[in-house]
Amino acid sequence: MGLARTYAIGLVGLDGHLIEVEAHIAPGLPGFTLIGLPDTVLYEARDRVRAAVINSGLKWPDRRMTVSLSPASLHKRGSSFDLALACAVLGAGGAVPKSALADLVLIGELGLDGRVRSVPGVLPAVLAAVRAGMKRVVVPAPNRAEAELVPDASVADVRSLPELVARLSGEPFGDDEIPDLEPAADEPVSAGPVLSHSSSALEYPPDLADVCGQADARKALEVSAAGGHHLFLQGPPGAGKTMLAERLPGILPALELEAALEVTSIHSVAGLLPPDRPLLTRPPFANPHHTASVVAIVGGGSSLLRPGAVSLAHHGVLFLDEAPEFRAGVLDSLRQPMESGEVVIARAQAVARFPARFQLVMAANPCPCGQGDSAELLCVCPSVVRRRYLARLSGPLLDRIDLRISVDRPSRGELLAIGSGEPSASVADRVLRARERAAQRLIGTPWRINAQLPGRELRGRFAPKPGALAAVDAAMSRGELSARGLARVLRVAWTLADLSGVDRPGSEQVGVAFSLRAGRFAGVAA
Amino acid sequence: MAVKDTVGRWGEDVAARHLVAAGLVILDRNWRCSAGEIDIIARDGRTLVFCEVKTRRGAGYGTPFEAVTVAKARRQRRLAAEWLEIAGMSVPDVRFDVVGVLCPRRGGPRVEHRRGVI
DSSP states (O other): OOEEEEEEEEEETTEEEEEEEEEEEESSSOEEEEESSBOHHHHTHHHHHHHHHHHTTOOOOOSEEEEEEESTTSOBOSSTTHHHHHHHHHHHHTSSOHHHHTTEEEOOEEOTTSBEEOOSOHHHHHHHHHHTTOOEEEEEGGGHHHHTTSTTOEEEEESBHHHHHHHHTTOOOOGGGOGGGOOOTTSOSSSSOOOHHHHHHHHSOOOGGGSOSOHHHHHHHHHHHHHTOOEEEEOOTTSSHHHHHHTHHHHSOOOOHHHHHHHHHHHHHTTOOOTTOSSOOSOOEEOOOTTOOHHHHHEEOSSSOEEOHHHHTTTSEEEETTGGGSOHHHHHTTHHHHHHSEEEEEOSSOEEEEEOOOEEEEEEOSSTTSOTTOSSSOOOSOHHHHHHHHHTSOHHHHHTOOEEEEOOOOOHHHHHOSSOOOOHHHHHHHHHHHHHHHHHHTTTSSOOSGGGOOHHHHHTTTOOOTTTTHHHHHHHHTTOSOHHHHHHHHHHHHHHHHHHTOSSOOHHHHHHHHHHHHOSOTTOOO | OOHHHHHHHHHHHHHHHHHHHTTOEEEEEEEEETTEEEEEEEEETTEEEEEEEEEESOSTTOOTGGGSOHHHHHHHHHHHHHHHHHHTOOOSEEEEEEEEEEOOSSSOOEEEEEOSOO
16 A cells, blocks of 8 residues: 655636645545645545546455645645646556656536546636646546647647556556446536536627717727726717727727736636637627626635636727616726735635736616707606716826717718728738837836826826916816826827837827816716 | 344454454444444443444445444434443453455455444
């Protein structure tokens, strides 16, 4: 009898910890004790692993077994420990050579028949394994592509426990032995529910060519994409606010490798990774419904900490349609991640940190009836109702929004015009060039896009051309533009300068930036 | 007598012979009280041994040893305490063993004796 040791990864949020799985087989009555703070799902691994071992035609040790997960103080959860548990038991029982397990990290869930099932969070787990110095990892076959994204990792994929045991023992294992364990055709390869928005939106990105007219809103969308500025679209129903917002990811530049790995890790932990696309290279788009809870937006959960919509929109777009319909607490929970670019979720058992650097796009009707102040339609809402409707968006939240645009219904002429609007591809091209200009200018600083520029730099190194502030002089003297408001105007002015190839924003850019910020609605101080 | 009881009785005889061959001295067999039964009570040198015998015709319902659940092990301890009280013996060491007897349809019985497992 004996002792064997394997390694697995325990995930807390996106952070992986190397977990040592020790199995000890002692003389005595048959029994299986699992210690080291397992949660319910992990505790059930005892029965899964046992059934899998027996159904794989291997001998389940008929002795007293103690399996310990260490560090014991860390809460461990989920089903991804099955493979490490099974191999530790088999190693202690002598069915697998212990030396073959010494430097392996084993990730995977076992079916009762011995097949290895895919698990969520493989990418962050493999990243953690490599960081911990364990370069050899074994993952379920459906997760192979995801694991291989990690540089330096040497990945082996397995389909079944007998296959793994044979390979660890150095015995040949032919492909022809697999078919009876082949997953059923309708088995979902990804471990969680795949939300429609995260896959379909990426497969067929909607194009700006579909949008009729809306010159102002198109411009605002382009500025928003180029500088990473938050955007607020206001207008009557049917004006095209949702259409415009859905087209924002399409004009954003593709993610760089590091950002892509982060975005993919988050979606992997949430179990939302599309099976056919291991690496998400396009900015994600999250559009939670307005009934969403704070936990759904920010992330959390009682035991398994899951990323919320703000993290699923990391390096992408968070779109809140019908923003005033969201609960006030939900909207205000956005303020902290908007400032810090991450959310820290603290629960009794663990603290998880999820990145949440998203671009916020909100859309709202001007009032509950939706007709608002448009020219040909008459609003039927009492004035007090109108005032209260937009007041649901709190001042501090609106203050963080650089671009506020009124979207009117396209005119008859625009709707009937022959030909379509400018396609996303050419807008994306300008956005990319503007971002490159900004990145070039910001080399050597911690900032990458104009939206990140701090206020003091806007007065110093990145001040506009002398005299450019004349455009907003009147507004400032009237008290319509606060110091923070001015900084936001200047950031947008820099983006406008980048888009039009101007070295430094002048009065024209500042003027346009101010009008983009001021929008056209009443009751919102700039 | 049901078939399973016959098998169990036969298994206990096999186990007893095995224990005697291993040098134990049988003190009592099938000792009963209201709480249950101790299959074999034996002496192994200075140690008093309470022995549970499990007999199986095959592994279809698990090994003989798997049949000794936590509840049964606990009852075994309770019974041992009762026996010691009635016997009024003072013994330096007490041990709980399980003997598994597997009698396949073909071939002779296989006996395994595990010491001090409860």
